[in-house]
Amino acid sequence: MRYEAPQTLEAAVGLLAEAGDNGRVLAGGTDLLVQLRAETIEPEIVVDVKRITELRTVSPEDGGFRIGAAVTGAELGEHDGLRAAWPGVVEAAELIGSTQIQGRASLGGNLCNASPAADTVPALIAADAVASIIGPNGRRDLAVADVVSGPGQTALARGELVASIRLPSQSARSADAYLRFIPRTEMDIAVVGAGVNLTLDGDGRCTAARVALGAVAERALLVPAAGDAIVGSTLDEAALSQLAEAASAACRPIDDKRGTKIYRTKVAGVLARRAAEIAQTRAGERA
Amino acid sequence: MAPMDGGGHDLKWVGKRPVRPDGVDKVTGRARFGADYNMAGQLVGRVLRSPHAHAVIKSIDTSAAEKVPGVKAVITRDDIPDQPPEPVTVGEMSVNFSDLIRNVLAREKVLYDGHAVAAVAATSAKAAREALKLIKVDYQPLPHVLDVEEAMRPDAPVLHDNLFTEGADPPADKPSNIAKRIEFTLGDVAVGFEQAEVVLERSYKTEPVHQGYIEPHACVASVTEDGQGELWCSTQGHFVVRAICARMIGMDISALRVTASEIGGGFGGKTVVYLEPLALALSKKAGHPVKMVMTRSEVFRATGPTSGATIRVKIGATKDGRITAGEAEMAYLAGAFPGSPVNPGCMCAFAPYDLENVWVVGYDVVSNRPKVAAYRAPGAPISEYAVESLIDEVADEIGMDPIDFRLKNAAKQGTHAAYGPKFGPIGMIDTLKAIKESEHYNTPLGPNQGRGVGSGFWFNIGGETCVSLNISEDGTATLMAGTPDIGGSRATLSQMAAEELGIDYDKVRPIIGDTSSLGYTFLTGGSRVTFSSGMATVQAAQEVIKELCARAAKIWDIPAEAVTWEDGEARPAGDNAGKFDPLSLEELAASAGKTGGPITGYASINAQGAGPGFGTHLVDVEVDKETGRVTVLRYTVAQDAGKAIHPSYVEGQYQGGAVQGIGWALNEEYIYGDDGLMQNPGFLDYRMPVASDVPMVDTVIVEVPNPNHPYGVRGVGETPIVPPLGAIANAVSHAVGVRMHELPMSPPKVLEAVGGAANGAGD
Known part of the structure; x- marks a missing residue:
């Protein structure tokens, strides 16, 4: 098994496209490592995306936020602005596993692992969040509600990965909960x-x-x-x-x-x- | 001399809370557990396990696996000689090697999901894994049975063609899954029920639960060309492991040296062997050391658990609260081979009470599940759960406070227990009073909350035990015991040694000796270590003191009887009192070479007179009636320790028992698919409580000294897991106003019991 930790999205996409079905994205690894140890998956290449800036950043955007796919639950919890605007999304992330796991587990990973029981996904869907997906054919936006198609299945095409998730501007007298x-x-x-x-x-x-x-x-x-x-x-x-x-x-x-x-x-x-x-x-x- | 219970003496170390000798190693990660032992040139051992719940093994072909580069040995049923199906005495245990051999490595059939079928030793984990995939096993699947009632039916799939119910009347004429029927009678229950004004009868059910030790089974074995063997493993009893493995592998017992590693929990589940004989057989075949470590999944699928059971209980009482008769009939799941703890379950069922009429019947039932292993007070939590539930219901029925009802019927000194003996001094009543007087019992509850009480009993044991105590040249002492330290016994034994010798606790360095360093010592189990190894420690220390007095007598040239040992020094006594300056242990040790050689003490005893343990638990719960979720709000344990040598570790046992009981009562269960395969072999879905699920457990240590121990010690490790199941069931029933008769009381079952309240309407 090969481990790669590219610095750019383009390089990550290239590696994944090349690997086809034998590539896996590693963000926090809280699902991936368990699957590797249980030998339920045996990928040829694991692409660690944590060195890519966009995937590790939370930034304000149009009154809302863009959250890098590899930002951890603990980091979301420590982000005052996000906490204030989207308490439901943050509390969902902070329910995953335990304190230790929240230090690794990411929003993007929780989404792309495609478990029907993922905690952040219902909160993101309620928030009308949109995933920014990048792949060999460029970028596209897809509502979080449409990313997962079934247990372990996503709408991502070969070589695609979720780069970030956008939470819209939260209007006055609005709030979420999970x-x-x-x-x-x-x-x-x-x-x-x-x-x-x-x-x-x-x-x-x-x-x-x-x-x-x-x-x-x-x-x-x-x-x-x-x-x-x-x-x-x-x-x-x-x-x-x-x-x-x-x-x-x-x-x-x-x-x-x-x-x-x-x-x-x-x-x-x-x-x-x-x-x-x-x-x-x-x-x-x-x- | 050792004070009986500390009465009249100022105890300097016993009853205090010194830092444990193994503490630094454990908090810094230096401590070496089973998987931390390594040998140069060791191979990786892996086990091939059954993918069927029940199947005939038609053939096993290992030829392709043996050809994998790096594979040094493959073993199957053909590599371990069979033994006759009869009980063999191993130390204090009776072992059926025919069953044991078949459990360790399947022979004619696989009997449960995860049953070991073959094992491989290779130079790398990858090679071992590849070899496992290449072992061809031709299975003929058979119908399986998991449930105790289904397994007892005449048309159930039969696991063993040679299993005829022992104790059946008339004798069994065909094989079945009922291995044994037992019966205990005291007085006449028919007469007792005649006298009763209230008679209640209920049926209960519990699920098998795993001991849940954090450390998976692990060992390293090395067998040399001249037939000598060494084995390092995580076990509660390395002498027992030695005896069993030596017989299975065909070695002299003294040719096998077993060292117990630090142990990350056992709770009874590490009193048996799984990997050890495989590692020895692989090492013998390969000519290299072999290391084997189970995964968590293997631990769940193939080790432990304790039984699930069905229990019918009938209790009669007068309206003023006197129980006139108790009757129980119980069937315990043994797993794939006979040997459930139904016997102690029957014996303990009514043991907390002073009853005239008792009738108890038990059945030992095999099914396609892993063979049960001991789990803290084996069998008792199950039967006492049922009895304590019904006791509570009877108290409600006659309108009596549940503690007053128990007090009116509690066992006391002189009570003739239904299982045989007459109790000596015991603390059952004291624990009830401690709970009744607690602030907890007298605090009002809020809405949707309920309070439950439960009592419990466990025998506790003594047994064969050796301890050596060597005085070093500087007057410090090394203490060696043969009982693996699970609950802090190196601290408690050192406390007793320091107390006897009159030296500082820090001057005693304790270790657990290997099987070649001490005489046969029975395992850590039966809550026997502080009692038995403590008794042996005191005896070894007395021997040292006698020798020290003799040396001082020699130096002073007076008779040995004219010397006493006080406060860590020899003093001339009687006519010679004051004639010589006292000699300290340090001084006597320094001159030992000139006065007769090294000073040592050794005790090899069969400790007798263990004191029975009684406890009463009190618990408050809150039930979310819309989701069925039970939250444990507050918990108090009162238990008789006889004498708490190290109160922190006694409290730890009380708290640990309560916490394991909470898991057992609320959420722990094995989930099997229709195919008979376990679906939750991991801590994620086998729902043991996590730290945040339990409140701080308050403890009250009652001390009614055991007259048979120098310091009054009774075992404390097992009794604490007996009362929680009943106490929690009673609390839940009071919270929701409905009696539940099945464990675990998981949210779906509680929601179903409260019925209809969960349609989302109404807060």
Whole structure:
């Protein structure tokens, strides 16, 4: 196995294109190294992208932020601006693994590992984040919601990698939140995850909402019906119940070692509702 | 002389909390665990494991594997001679070598996912891995059975054609998965239930759980051309490993020297062998040392766990709170070979209580799972979980405080236990009172919170034990024990040696001797080390003191009886008192060469009179009724230690038992697919608690001295894992208002039990 740590995106793309199916990108390595040790993958080349500036930088952009794909969860947590604007995305990153793992695990890695249970993905989808992808044919933008196509599967073409993720400008009276359920307190994988991003008007009425769920389908889902359920409401009991029902209705999980279909479906509604209430409180505090 | 329990004496070291002798090595990473031993020219040993839950091995072809460059040896069932299926005495254990050999390396059949089938030794991990892939095993898959009730059915797939239920009446006429039926009777339960005003009967179920030691099994073996062997391994009992391996490999016991490494947890799971005989056989065949280290996945698939079980319990009581009868019937999963801890499970079931009428029946049941190994108080947490759950329900039923109900029925000195003996001085009542009087028990709960109480019992053991104590030329001492140090025993043994000799704790340097350095010493288990090795240490120290007094007598030219040993020095006594200046240990050691040679003490004993351990746990939980999640809010343990030699390590045992119990009660379970293969062989999905899952566990050390030990010690290592399961189940049931009868009480099961509350409506 060859290890390469190129300094530029072009070089990284070149190496990956050349390797074809036998190349793997190494950012934090918290998934990749586990797969290597378990011998579930045997790549010929591992391309470490941590020496590429864009992948390691968080920068403001058009009122929002561009986050390098290899920026770690711990770094997101230490970024005051990001924390203030997108607390849900940051708390999702800070739920991954443990403190030690958050020092390595990256946003891009969490996305491209394409686990249906990835914690940051529902939060990014709720935030309407866009991935900037670079490959042999240049750059393209793709909504985070469309990057993952199934377990371990992405929409990336051969030689492509995610360079950065753009979070839009967060409007006034808007806030996001992310909750996940695990039986323990850390070092676990989401049984269900729920991200909510919403906007309130001056009267506390919801004018826009995006609800996304993790670990309840083959990939993280945007659930428009769940968002629609609270738009126009003040998140009263009836609206929240509808949101929870819509979230549960959108679930198409499997029974596996981490949870049953019935359990995941029920808890998805509970978490979506609770995340909406947290986002509501946060948005209200910004008013 | 050693004070009985410290009473009347000022103890200088016993009961204090000195820094542990192995502490610096452990916090700096110098300590050498099983995988840290290496030998020049060692080969890498790897194991090929079964991909089936149950299959006949039609053939094994290793020819291609042997041709891989770097491969020095491949072993299969043909390389380890078979032995007859009968119990053989190994030290204090009875071992069925026919089963043991088949567990270490499958012969006719593979009996569980991960069962070892062949092993390879090669010059590199890559070559070993490649060789494993080239071993051709022709399997004929068979139907498998995992569940205890299914395994007992007449139409279940039978694992062993030669297994006929022992103790069956009438005798079994065909093989089955029920290896054994046992029964214990005290009084007459029919009479007892007649006297009862309240009779409750419930069925419970628990899942197998792994010991979860952090350090995977690891060893290095070297067998030379002249048939001598050396083995370094992570084990709780290197003398037991020596005896078993020597017999399996066909060596004289004294030709094999086994050294126990530092051990990263065992909890009973390192009292058996897995890799060790394979490494020795590979080394013998290859002519090079062989190192083997398990992966975590191998640890889960092929070692441990303890049993899962079904238990039916029936209890009768009068309305004023007197239990009139207790009945239990339990079936324990043994894994692929007989030997579940159902026997101690039956014996412990009602042991915390003073009952007149008890009837307990147990079944030992094989299934297509790894063969169980000991896990802290083997068998007791399972049966006592069921009993403690029902005790709590009966207390609720008659409207009595759960502690008062237990106090009214608690075992005490003179109680005739259902399993045989009459108890001496014990602390069951003291632990109940300690919990009742605790601030914790008297603090109100919040909404969605529940409180649970559970008590527990474990026998504790003594056994064969050797200790040597050598006085160095400068008056310091080296203490050698044969019991691997898992829980801080080098500290406690040094404390007792320092106390006896009257020297500073820091002047005693303890080590764990290898099997060629001491006489046979039974393993670290049964909560026996501080008791047994402590007793041997005191005896060795007494021998040293006797010799020191004799040397002083020689120097002073007075009779040896006229010398006493006080505060670390020899003093003339009786008529000679004050006639000579005292001689310190240092002075006597310096002149030892001129007064008769080196000064040493040696004790080889069979320690008798271990004191039974009783404990009571108190736990508060909060249940999220929308997700079924249980959070442990507060936890207090009270247990009788007899005498806490090093209170920090006693507290550590109490806390560790509670934490393992929390995992067992709430989230730990083996998940198998329909194919019988384990789906969660790792700490990610085998959900043991992490540090943030548990509160600080408060402890109360009760001390009712064991009259059979010089300092009053009882074992403390196992009792703490007995009460948590019942205590937590009781707390959860009080929090949600529904009784649950199955472990683990994982979120989906709790949510199902509370029913309907999770449709997302209502906060």
